[in-house]
Amino acid sequence: MAGQPRYVLGSGGRRSSRGRDAQSINILAGKAVAKAVRTTLGPKGMDKMLVDSLGDIVITNDGATILREMDIEHPAAKMVVEVSKTQDDEVGDGTTTAAVLTGELLAKAEELLEKGVHPTIIASGYRHAAKKCAEILDTITIDVSKDDRETLKKLARTALTGKGAGEYKEFLADIVLDAVLSVAEETDDGIKVDVGDITIEKKEGGSILDTEMIPGLVIDKERVRPNMPKKIQNAKILLASFGIEFHKIEKDAEIKITSPDQMQLFVEQEERMVKEMVDRIIASGANVVFSQKAIDDLAQYYLEKAGIYACRRIKKSDLQKLAKATGATLFQDVTDIRPGDLGSAEMVEERDIGGAKMTVLTGCREEKTVSLVLHGGTTHIVDALKRALNDALCVVGVALEDKKIVAGGGSPEIELALRLREYAATLKGREQLAVSKFAEAFEIIPQTLAENAGLDAIDMLIELRSQHEQGNKNAGLNVYTGKVVNMYDMDVLEPLRIKTQAINSATEATVMILRIDDVVAASGKGGAMPPGMPQPDMDM
Structure with missing residues (x-):
């Protein structure tokens, strides 16, 4: 076999890049995603207009929404999008911060790679730094309770600041x-x-x-008939995922009608079937019906006659909310209806809200x-x-x-950067370099806040560092005045979880990207590389 070529990948496998090239390309993709949302950060961040292929537009500065709507194909870039999505799912805010921090961690890692530091060393240092961040954050947290309405209101105001x-x-x-x-x-x-x-x-x-x-619970639907009761007390609620109508034959069929009598019989049979459906509903004791599908005119007449409040074409998500709130079972067929599976509420009524008629349920059995x-x-x-x-x-x-909050305005990030530098000085070996770079990455947040507010980022960072070195742990940037102030006194507050979730997600995504040294298209997908990836290298 000497001298014979050996083929490791079959015809379906394609290698696009390897080693340092693969890392550079992936890091570049991650940084590009972070850069796309960076200008939206903070109270003075700008908005993005997203236009889809149909011409529909979305105007927002919400990082998760922007990244979700963008047409991103690069696999590494999608990992940064996942960081933002996870942040949105877990906390609901801080999505831009998470994406920007991920991009900056990748940029700092790239500097270490160029100096010859191995990706495994960087990954280990980053993990140590992330763990240390949790300890540092515990020293600057503020306790909050359910009864502290004023502090909770400050949190809500901070989250709303900078939005439309x-x-x-x-x-x-x-x-x-x-x-x-x-x-x-x-x-x-x-x-x-x-x-x-x-x-x-x-x-x-x-x-x-x-x-x-x-x-x-408000449902954006009105009664199907104006003569139905407008208000039902002690409501017994039936949820139907089926239509209350005559079900046409699904298979191809031909019915020959040769006389008016036969036509009459056919119509009567349709009516009888609809009435049987309504009779089953009435027999269950239900006085309110929500159907996911249609309710035909004849069924509406019988329901109205029985004094039942009915709404049709309810969204599936609304039906699920109704089921959770009222304790009702969602019936798949009229034959499944059982009185014990009906939901209940103290009141179901139709109200005029902002010029539109909606159905409102109050006093639901199961859920507040x-x-x-x-x-x-x-x-x-x-x-x-x-x-x-x-x-x-x-x-x-x-x-x-x-029950834990921190000050905002970039103050936690500067404190983390300062304390991590001190921690890095206690370490030995190359991991010290990774922890130092991790600390530097945090400064991208106050730097971006300053840039988006039209301030001198270098001057602001110097002043912030000085304040924190003097022990002012809550010193942050007031983007409206361009001054470094105590953000707690300025009522700029955020939940602790915004910071911990962003740091953990950004660290894990960065480490995962750094550990990739080869990009290969699997044969099961036809061997085609995703758009944006370099041409495949066939030299195996």
Whole structure:
């Protein structure tokens, strides 16, 4: 076999890059994603307009929304997008911070790679640094309780600042706080907040100041017939994923009708089938019906005659909320209906909310639930308001669960950078270099805040370092005045979890990208490299 060529990869496998080239390309992709959202960071960050192939637009400065809507193909870049998505799922805010920090960690790692430091050493140093960050953050946290309404309101205001609805943050912060406290539950493990129990409905028209919180569950549907009862007390609720209508034969079939009598019989049979469906509903004791599909005219007539409140074409997500709140079972077929599986609520009624008719359920059996009805001049304003409120709701909920908060304005990042440099000096070997670079990476956050506010980033960083070296742990950047001030005194507060989650996710994603030294397309995917990747190298 001497001298014979050996082929490791089959015809379906393609290697695009290896070793240092693979690392450089992946790092470049990660940095590009971070750069795309960096200008949106902070109260003075800019917005992005995202336009899809259909011409629909989204205007936002929310990092997770931007990265989710962008058409990103590079595998390493997608890993940075996942960091932002995880941050959004776990905390609800700080998505831009997480992406920017990941990009900067990759940039600092690249500097070490160019000096000949092995990726494994960098990865180990980064992990040590991330673990040390948790210890440092514990020294600057502030406790918060459910009864400390003023501090919780400051958290909500901070989360709303810089969003499209920032000028209404005083008004909206009260709504956010009331909504979260309404659904917060005391458990043996502490307070639990399920933001999913807060329903958000959007209505174009009016002002943001018309936004209101309604105790109970709001469904954006009206009665199918105006003569149905407008209000039902002691509601027995039936949830149907099927349509209350005559079900046409699914298979191809031909019915020959040769006389008017046969036609009449056919129509009567259709009516009989619909009436049997309604009779089963009535027999169950239900006086409120929500159907995911259609309710035909004849069924509406029989339901109206029986004094039943009915709504049709309910979204599946709304049906799931109804099931959770009322304790109802979602029936798949009319034959499955059982009286014991109906849900209940003290009241179901149709209300006029902002000029639109909606169904409101109050006194639900299983869950404490509230609804926010958002108003704004245009669709884009209402969409931006929903994203801002969702961030604020999550932030207050997380703070209630963890009972730990920190000052904002870049102050935790500067404190972490300072303390990590001190920690790095105690280490031996090349891991010291990695921890030092990890510390430097944190300064990208206050630096970006300064740049986005049109301030001199170098001057601001020098002043911030000086303040923290003097022991002012809460010193941060006031982007409105360009001064370094105590951010706690300025009421700029964030949940501790925003920082810990961003650091952990960014570290893990960075380490994973650094440890990749070969990019190979799997044969199961036809051997084609993703767009943006270099041409395959066939020399095996």
